[in-house]
Structures are given as structure tokens and as C-alpha cells.
Amino acid sequence: MAFTNIQIDTEALPRAEELQMQPMAEAYRRESRTQLLLIFGPLFLLSFIPQLFPITPPLLKSLLLLIPLGFLLSGALITLLVMKQVKVKAYALRDHDIAYRSGLIWRKTTLLLFSRVQHVEVTSGPLQRRFGLATLKFFTAGGSSVDLKIEGLLREDAEKLKEFILLRSAGEQQA
DSSP: OOOOOOOOOGGGSOOGGGSOOEEOOHHHHHHHHHHHHHHHHHHHHHTTGGGGSOOSOHHHHHHHTHHHHHHHHHHHHHHHHHHHHHHHOEEEEOSSEEEEEEOSSSOEEEEEEGGGEEEEEEEOOHHHHHTTEEEEEEEETTOSSOSEEEEEEEHHHHHHHHHHHHHHHHHHHHO
8 A cells, every 4th residue: 555645725715714613692692781880889889988088188189089980990991991892702513513703802613523522511600590591501521621612602502502503513523
């Protein structure tokens, strides 16, 4: 038997960028905004505490107003970045794998073959449950940590995806 090693034309290969990606659920945007409000709202309100104490130099009292302004501006900037990041996140399901796109500055597309999947888990935190959302976690062979995590799926979609992927994973491992 002779060894052969045929060259592959890379121009003919399918491109991950050409996938029809499914965006995250609209409720994910609302959940993300609520999460940010729960973090920055109390911090913003607490930043006014120094104003309650009598401070003799009026200039110092004026300078202390910069603290709430700083919290307000940083909260607005972080909210803007998180909302842009939520728009970027998307997934695509194919016959043999699932693709997940994330990252605002450093864009990343992860492809996970169903044949590598050992375990799929659906989790929901309290805020996710409030918005009907879930996170789909994938575990592959040889590892105990999560290999791929897709947040922002509707709970029923996450359950359907889990069942589909587990069936595909079992079918491909038997073949």
C-alpha cells in the first residue's frame, strides 16, 4: 500500500463566517440590563452617602459629587459594551456540530463536534429563571470543566437543544 497525501484546496472549504447564526433570545438583553442595574444601582445610590455628612469646605463637598458621576459614567459605558456583546453572541446548529460566536473586541467562533460531547447540562440562575432563560453547558471527553457554555437561550430551546445533541452524540459514537 502506497502512502498518499493529497493537498486540499482551502478555497473550497466552508467558512465559519458564512454560517446562519441564531441570535440569543431577546429576553437575554433584558436579563443583562437587569443584572447591570442590580450591580450599579446600589453602588450609585451608596456613592451619595458622603453628601449626607456636614463637610465644611464647600469645594470638598462639590468634589465628592464626582464619585456618583464616576459611577454613572462607568455604569453607562459598561452597559453599552455589554449590550453590544450580547448582540454579537449567536449560535448555529449543524448535522455534526454546534457553532458559537462570542467576543466584542476579540471575536471567537467555537465549533464543537457532537461526537466529542460526553455530557450536556442546562442550568438557570434566579435571574435567568425570572426571564425564562437558561445556559447550555457542554462537557467533552477527558475534562471535568465546561468546554462550551451558551448563555441566553430560552429555557425550552435549551432543553430541546440538549436532547437533540445528546441523541446525535450517542448516534455518532455508535457509528
